[in-house]
C-alpha cells in the first residue's frame with residue numbers, strides 16, 4: 001500500500017483528482033483533513049501563471065496541507081512549463097503534476113492537455129524540461145490515448161519514466177470519449193506492465209467496492225477519485241479505510257454536517273472574496289444539499305440567494321430540514 005515519492009508520502013494511495021473550478025485550496029484542505037493521501041490542484045495554465053494573469057494565482061495557492069498537495073500545470077511550451085514548475089516549487093508545492101489528459105477543445109486546440117498524446121516527442125521534451133527545472137517529484141496524468149487508434153499511454157508512460165517522471169495516473173478513457181461510457185480499468189494494466197514507477201487508476205471510482213475492482217483490473221498501486229467526492233469530502237478516507245483498514249473517517253451527521261458545510265462555505269468566501277466566493281460555493285453547496293436530500297424549494301432559495309450572509313442562514317435551515325440531518 002505505501003507509495004512514496006521523494007519526501008512525499010502518498011499513504012494511503014487514494015488521491016483527489018484535479019478538477020478545474022473544484023479542487024481549489026478550501027476543498028483540498030477539507031479532503032486532506034479527512035485523510036486523503038494527496039490532493040491535486042486544478043490545472044494551472046503555465047504561461048498565464050508565469051505572466052500572473054488575474055485569477056490564476058489563486059488556483060495554485062497551496063493549502064495548509066501543502067505536503068499533500070500536487071500542483072498540476074498545463075501548457076504546450078516547455079519553457080513556460082519549466083518556469084511555472086520552478087515558481088510553484090518556490091511556493092512550497094510537494095509535487096508537480098503535468099496535465100496530458102484534459103479533453104476540452106479550448107485546451108486541445110492549443111495542443112495542450114490530451115492533445116500532447118498526439119505529439120509524444122514534443123510531450124517528452126516538455127516533460128524533460130519540467131523534470132530538469134525542479135528538485136521535486138514530477139508526475140504525469142494522461143488518458144489511455146487520443147482515440148481508439150492511438151492508445152499510446154503505455155509508450156508515453158515508459159518514456160516519461162525514462163525522463164524522470166515518478167508516477168503516472170491514467171484516466172481509463174480516450175480523449176475522444178471525453179466523459180462518455182465507462183472507464184476501462186483493464187486497459188490501464190498495459191501501463192502498469194510498461195513501467196516500474198507507481199501507476200494510479202482513475203475514472204468512475206465512487207466507493208470502496210469500485211476502488212477494489214479498479215485495482216484488481218488494472219494492477220495499479222492506488223486510485224484517484226474526482227466526481228465521486230463532490231459533496232462527500234470524506235469519501236477518499238472512506239475508500240482507504242475500506243481497502244486498507246486505515247482509520248475510518250468521522251462522517252459528519254446532523255449538526256456536524258451543517259457545521260462542516262458552513263465552514264467550507266466561509267472558507268470559500270474568505271479565499272475568493274464575497275462575490276466570486278459565492279459563485280464558486282454554489283456548486284459545492286448544491287452537491288451537499290443533493291447528498292442531504294434537501295427539498296427543492298429550499299435548495300433553490302440557497303442557490304439563488306445573493307447575500308452571502310443570508311445564504312448561510314438559508315443553508316442552515318435547508319440542511320436542518322433535510323433527510324440527512326434528521327437521520
Ligand SMILES: Cc1cc2nc3c(=O)[nH]c(=O)nc-3n(C[C@H](O)[C@H](O)[C@H](O)COP(=O)(O)O)c2cc1C
Pocket residue numbers: 017018019020021022041042043072099100101102141171202203204205224225226227228
Ligand atoms: C469539472 C471537471 C474538471 C476537471 N479538471 C481537470 C483538470 O484541471 N486537470 C485534469 O487533469 N483533469 C481534470 N478533470 C478530470 C478528472 O481529474 C478525472 O480524470 C475525471 O473526472 C475522471 O475521474 P472521476 O470519474 O473520478 O471523476 C476534470 C474533471 C471534471 C469533471
